[in-house]
Amino acid sequence: MKFKGKVWKYGADIDTDKIIPARYLNTSDPKELAKHCMEDEDAAFASKVQPGDIILADKNFGCGSSREHAPIAIKAAGVACVIAKSYARIFYRNSFNMGLTILESDEVQDATDNGDVLEVDMDRGEITNVTKGRTFKARPIPPFMQELIKAGGLMESIRKRG
Amino acid sequence: MKPMTITEKILAKHAGVKEVTPGELINAKVDIALGNDITAPIAISEFRKAGAKKVFNKSKVVLVPDHFTPNKDIKSAAQVKILREFAKEQKLTYFFDGGDVGVEHALLPEKGIVVPGDVVIGADSHTCTYGALGAFSTGVGSTDLAAAMITGELWFKVPESMKFVFKGKLNKWVSGKDLILHVIGDVGVDGALYRSMEFTGKPIEKLSMDSRMAMCNMAIEAGAKSGIIAPDATTKEYMNKRAQRPYKFYESDKDAVYAEVREYDCAKIEPTVACPHLPENTKTVSQLKKITIDQVVIGSCTNGRLEDLQVAAKLLKGQKVSKNVRLIVIPATPFIYNEAMKLGYFDIFLKAGAVISPPTCGPCLGGHMGILAEGERALATTNRNFVGRMGDPKSEVYLANPAVAAASAIKGRIAHPDEVSK
Ligand code: SF4
Numbered sequence: 001m002k003f004k005g006k007v008w009k010y011g012a013d014i015d016t017d018k019i020i021p022a023r024y025l026n027t028s029d030p031k032e033l034a035k036h037c038m039e040d041e042d043a044a045f046a047s048k049v050q051p052g053d054i055i056l057a058d059k060n061f062g063c064g065s066s067r068e069h070a071p072i073a074i075k076a077a078g079v080a081c082v083i084a085k086s087y088a089r090i091f092y093r094n095s096f097n098m099g100l101t102i103l104e105s106d107e108v109q110d111a112t113d114n115g116d117v118l119e120v121d122m123d124r125g126e127i128t129n130v131t132k133g134r135t136f137k138a139r140p141i142p143p144f145m146q147e148l149i150k151a152g153g154l155m156e157s158i159r160k161r162g
Numbered sequence: 163m164k165p166m167t168i169t170e171k172i173l174a175k176h177a178g179v180k181e182v183t184p185g186e187l188i189n190a191k192v193d194i195a196l197g198n199d200i201t202a203p204i205a206i207s208e209f210r211k212a213g214a215k216k217v218f219n220k221s222k223v224v225l226v227p228d229h230f231t232p233n234k235d236i237k238s239a240a241q242v243k244i245l246r247e248f249a250k251e252q253k254l255t256y257f258f259d260g261g262d263v264g265v266e267h268a269l270l271p272e273k274g275i276v277v278p279g280d281v282v283i284g285a286d287s288h289t290c291t292y293g294a295l296g297a298f299s300t301g302v303g304s305t306d307l308a309a310a311m312i313t314g315e316l317w318f319k320v321p322e323s324m325k326f327v328f329k330g331k332l333n334k335w336v337s338g339k340d341l342i343l344h345v346i347g348d349v350g351v352d353g354a355l356y357r358s359m360e361f362t363g364k365p366i367e368k369l370s371m372d373s374r375m376a377m378c379n380m381a382i383e384a385g386a387k388s389g390i391i392a393p394d395a396t397t398k399e400y401m402n403k404r405a406q407r408p409y410k411f412y413e414s415d416k417d418a419v420y421a422e423v424r425e426y427d428c429a430k431i432e433p434t435v436a437c438p439h440l441p442e443n444t445k446t447v448s449q450l451k452k453i454t455i456d457q458v459v460i461g462s463c464t465n466g467r468l469e470d471l472q473v474a475a476k477l478l479k480g481q482k483v484s485k486n487v488r489l490i491v492i493p494a495t496p497f498i499y500n501e502a503m504k505l506g507y508f509d510i511f512l513k514a515g516a517v518i519s520p521p522t523c524g525p526c527l528g529g530h531m532g533i534l535a536e537g538e539r540a541l542a543t544t545n546r547n548f549v550g551r552m553g554d555p556k557s558e559v560y561l562a563n564p565a566v567a568a569a570s571a572i573k574g575r576i577a578h579p580d581e582v583s584k
Contacts, residue, residue: 013440015546015548017548017549022529023550041549060385063385065527066287066289066301072204089356089387090301090302094304097305098305153305154305154309158212
């Protein structure tokens with residue numbers, strides 16, 4: 001699996017209230033949620049993001065609440081994958097459970113500017129900054145998580161178990 | 163057998179194995195699976211999509227519509243209706259509606275629905291509160307909740323444990339809230355990422371159940387998977403009148419392995435405030451000068467319990483809330499509401515000029531019942547001060563204990579309880 005997209009670069013500790021503010025949580029409709037994705041961090045994001053774009057963040061992305069609305073909003077906004085130095089654990093779990101691709105890497109951030117184009121090669125675990133011509137390694141996805149992805153998410157795996 | 167922490171022991175027992183090691187992936191039986199009006203609709207939809215017909219156990223799936231209730235608008239009403247109909251269809255023992263509803267993490271312990279030794283998952287990040295009872299409890303997402311509702315099990319990565327040892331005596335006005343704010347200020351908002359935080363020491367043993375819950379409630383604010391306090395005589399007394407099921411006390415072995423141990427001298431911990439926009443931005447109240455406020459909120463799953471209202475009432479007795487401040491008091495459950503009324507706290511709050519809200523999450527997550535406008539500043543006994551958490555993205559939230567909240571409401575600025583207590 002490969003993705004190529006433009007980078008939206010953010011800092012550390014992007015919390016779920018920034019990803020999708022609670023004032024919009026009276027619905028779980030992905031399209032509605034996508035309209036307000038990242039609103040309190042970057043008001044321009046939801047209207048400008050293009051399908052296939054990539055969110056690149058610093059440490060502890062997705063901290064705060066357990067709302068699955070956060071990964072849902074990101075996915076519905078068309079974001080192909082999120083790359084961060086680390087994730088808050090509930091966000092990490094939710095993303096795998098519902099099939100939002102997330103990667104961990106420490107190096108891409110410093111070498112990448114907002115708007116650069118990144119290419120992500122999931123099979124090789126490589127992230128290439130096409131704009132700057134540099135390639136980085138992503139932290140390997142734990143085997144258990146890979147199994148979940150292969151099964152098509154948590155619910156699919158339960159369905160298969162019967 | 164190898165030494166284990168309380169968390170490892172509870173997880174091993176629920177996974178049906180003798181021992182577990184941090185990092186290991188296990189499938190564990192779940193005693194209680196909780197959802198609310200924000201997270202359960204997605205879980206219920208996943209439940210149906212999976213073709214499931216019945217929850218694994220009708221008295222172990224608990225639904226509490228507390229966030230936007232009493233329904234703040236048509237959309238929220240529709241969400242709650244999904245829960246109500248599902249609860250009816252599945253004949254759930256524990257569904258709370260109307261005058262029975264309270265803030266979930268205050269309600270479940272109070273009703274004895276969660277008990278010591280449990281494994282509890284909730285599609286709400288502050289599910290970690292029940293660690294105060296000596297249970298392993300953690301927040302998950304809606305898909306996890308759906309999986310647990312169907313199978314009664316869930317996968318977990320056994321967390322490493324971090325031990326926080328408190329020593330000495332608590333200063334006046336210092337509560338569990340200040341201890342946990344102090345810890346978060348020390349380790350940071352991801353200082354306990356993926357880990358379990360175990361709180362121990364004499365001062366912890368002396369803490370009331372309400373204060374212990376305030377501490378474990380905020381473990382997530384350090385990124386932790388769970389917070390836990392070994393159950394003792396205080397826990398037993400609390401559970402005796404309430405427990406709906408038999409329960410079991412676990413404790414850490416003396417030589418259990420911790421990823422990290424930190425010690426705190428309570429003599430050095432003062433009433434603490436977390437400044438915008440992260441819970442780790444802590445200062446002592448005395449360090450903050452002349453910070454005027456527009457609103458004070460006393461409530462939430464952190465500090466909306468009886469002990470919290472009692473401290474506030476003590477300080478507000480015979481006093482008036484500053485003309486520039488709106489004080490909103492939100493008893494966390496109907497029981498607390500009723501007790502506070504009987505004890506005369508409502509008289510005190512009303513005479514002081516406060517608004518008393520029905521039990522709800524309300525302004526804690528910027529839902530309703532006290533939203534901030536652009537440029538406004540609140541001091542709240544809640545647990546998160548992220549950008550826009552209580553309203554406009556350009557508003558601010560400071561977090562503190564109920565005594566600081568009451569004193570600040572009177573003074574119209576962030577104030578130390580000593581300034582108003584005679
Ligand atoms: S009171 Fe606040 S933190 Fe607690 S469950 Fe409700 S919204 Fe969440």
